[in-house]
Amino acid sequence: MGTILEVQDLYVKIGEKEILKGVNLSLPAGEVHAIMGKNGSGKSTLSNVILGHPGYTITSGDILFKGESILHLPPDERARKGIFLSFQYPTAIPGVTVFNFLRTILRSYVGKEISVKDLRLQLKQEMETLGIDPSFANRYLNDGFSGGEKKRNEILQMSILKPTLAILDETDSGLDIDALKIVCEGINRNRRPDSSILLITHYQRMLNYVVPDKVHVFIDGKIAMSGGKELALELEQKGYDWVAK
Amino acid sequence: MTIYPKHLDYTEIWKQKNYSEPTFVFQLREKSLQTLNTLPFPNKDQESWRKVSLSNFQPLTYLSQDFSKLEILPEINLKSYLDLSETEKQKYEEILLHAQNKLKENYFAQLAFAFHSKLYFLCLDESYSYKNLLLEVRCKDLTNLPIFVVYVKRFSKINLVLRYLLEETQEISFFNSLEIVVQEDSSQLELVSIEDFGNSVFHFRNFLLTQAQDTHSLVSHFNLGGYRGKTFLHCDLNGKGSKTEILGASSVSGREQQDIELTVFHSQGYTESNLLFHTVATDKAHHIFTGILQIPKTSSHVQANQINKNLMLKKTARTESMPKLEVFADDVKCCHGATIGEVDEEQMFYLLTRGIPEKEARNLIVDGFLSEILDRISPEDLREEIRKKLLNKLHV
Numbered sequence: 001m002g003t004i005l006e007v008q009d010l011y012v013k014i015g016e017k018e019i020l021k022g023v024n025l026s027l028p029a030g031e032v033h034a035i036m037g038k039n040g041s042g043k044s045t046l047s048n049v050i051l052g053h054p055g056y057t058i059t060s061g062d063i064l065f066k067g068e069s070i071l072h073l074p075p076d077e078r079a080r081k082g083i084f085l086s087f088q089y090p091t092a093i094p095g096v097t098v099f100n101f102l103r104t105i106l107r108s109y110v111g112k113e114i115s116v117k118d119l120r121l122q123l124k125q126e127m128e129t130l131g132i133d134p135s136f137a138n139r140y141l142n143d144g145f146s147g148g149e150k151k152r153n154e155i156l157q158m159s160i161l162k163p164t165l166a167i168l169d170e171t172d173s174g175l176d177i178d179a180l181k182i183v184c185e186g187i188n189r190n191r192r193p194d195s196s197i198l199l200i201t202h203y204q205r206m207l208n209y210v211v212p213d214k215v216h217v218f219i220d221g222k223i224a225m226s227g228g229k230e231l232a233l234e235l236e237q238k239g240y241d242w243v244a245k
Numbered sequence: 246m247t248i249y250p251k252h253l254d255y256t257e258i259w260k261q262k263n264y265s266e267p268t269f270v271f272q273l274r275e276k277s278l279q280t281l282n283t284l285p286f287p288n289k290d291q292e293s294w295r296k297v298s299l300s301n302f303q304p305l306t307y308l309s310q311d312f313s314k315l316e317i318l319p320e321i322n323l324k325s326y327l328d329l330s331e332t333e334k335q336k337y338e339e340i341l342l343h344a345q346n347k348l349k350e351n352y353f354a355q356l357a358f359a360f361h362s363k364l365y366f367l368c369l370d371e372s373y374s375y376k377n378l379l380l381e382v383r384c385k386d387l388t389n390l391p392i393f394v395v396y397v398k399r400f401s402k403i404n405l406v407l408r409y410l411l412e413e414t415q416e417i418s419f420f421n422s423l424e425i426v427v428q429e430d431s432s433q434l435e436l437v438s439i440e441d442f443g444n445s446v447f448h449f450r451n452f453l454l455t456q457a458q459d460t461h462s463l464v465s466h467f468n469l470g471g472y473r474g475k476t477f478l479h480c481d482l483n484g485k486g487s488k489t490e491i492l493g494a495s496s497v498s499g500r501e502q503q504d505i506e507l508t509v510f511h512s513q514g515y516t517e518s519n520l521l522f523h524t525v526a527t528d529k530a531h532h533i534f535t536g537i538l539q540i541p542k543t544s545s546h547v548q549a550n551q552i553n554k555n556l557m558l559k560k561t562a563r564t565e566s567m568p569k570l571e572v573f574a575d576d577v578k579c580c581h582g583a584t585i586g587e588v589d590e591e592q593m594f595y596l597l598t599r600g601i602p603e604k605e606a607r608n609l610i611v612d613g614f615l616s617e618i619l620d621r622i623s624p625e626d627l628r629e630e631i632r633k634k635l636l637n638k639l640h641v
Contacts, residue, residue: 051594051597051598052597053594054590054594055590074603075594075597075598076597076598076599076600076601076602076606078598079599080600084598085598087595087598090595091589091591091594091595093592093595093596093609093610093613094613094614094617095612095613095614095615095617095620096609096610096612096613096616104599104601104605104609105599105600105601108600108601108602108605109600140613140617141613157599161599161600
């Protein structure tokens, strides 16, 4: 199906501070790529910029989704094209229940109203596989959720929306080993030949469960090294400073 | 514009009314008339009236009219003074006199006592559970001054909706109500109070709740409109083990100005209050919230929480939040918080990344903001009706 995401020589700043300094990345259909790197190296900035966060300024470069530039599109249009971001810190929206939220986002995605009955049925199955209690649907979105609940909720949305490109920003943080396994199984179920996953993480442990096709190392706002899945193991042993040298 | 003197004299207009009533009611009026004549007309020098402009409000003009066409649906359990038994009279007179004294410095409470169109008593049995009681008060006159007394007896459980309806008229109308609610030991009350006023209504309200030992109340207040006015909610936790939750939501738009002042008085120790009030403002509207918490030195082991959140949809709108904590006791747990802000950018971005268009995302956040309050009231159909009205005002 070709390339899903192409980031071309991307420079981004927030205020006067330059964060991304020439990122190049190509993510073919059906592949999972992992981006690893230290805190503050620009990994989350890249994910936010792909979705069009208004707080960042792109000074040069381009982002192509299925061969077309998306820089001119607002975040909601990018999402409706099939780009999904699982947030590192999903924001709480008190007063909006998970069920109503899911119904609203499905309506936006599909373009038509989903019946309560159909959604309940679909949710029941997805929640069971992710080990989520059914009462979860009646809680306010991310409000008072534990770290693990927030991450499961993100993967629940991904499972329902079935995006073409899923960017998972440190989905493993805040998860215990059991929860990590369940969440990773959820991610693996979403691997399809016509879609891709960009997985951002600090640690190799997640990559034991979601095995990437490629690993990229982010240092100081750009990709400093790329390799196969074995690169993650090497990083675990040698640290990031080794790449910088 | 009428500039009023510091005091208004209501004696002449009161005499013209030629009240012919049982001695107790007459004396109740007369006493408040005397109080009223000594009270300064609300003005910006007074703390409670600093923000409300009453320069174009002319009470004497409104009071000179006939105002008796108040329709209450249904009238089940409602009695007039003359319908009360001797035992009931004794109790209700005690309640009224206590309220009259407690609110002696409140101008509009005294105005209601002196000129009320009618006294209504909601008579309920002891140890009985009343579900879905609805009192819908349809105001037909330009001037409306009802007083309601609700006496919740021991071990009773009451679920009551009190809704005031006053449609928009060509002339500016005047509404001034007083509700006195007394809870006896171990009773429970859930009260939903709705002010459904048109944009041409000067509206003033006093709601006085007194709770005895081991009582529990959940009072929710919704203002759905009006031209200008002020609502005072007073809650006196007057028995150990009493607990109140007070909720409220307002949405203001156009050039509307609404003002609510909420006072919780922990007159006894081992009491608890939780207050949560949300306001959404748009256009050039102005909303003022004052939360007064009073804990005297003698009230220990008190828990009190007060949160007021304000969401502004346009920069031209104004909301003000004034928490006033008068805590003199040592062994208490109190917290208060107030926020005023626009729609959160991170919340917006989160919803946008899920494909929700900007306008719908903004509406969802506003809906959620109001739902935090609405979801806690039990009549579901009413919840949806209030939600629609609050959102409609915001063009959402």
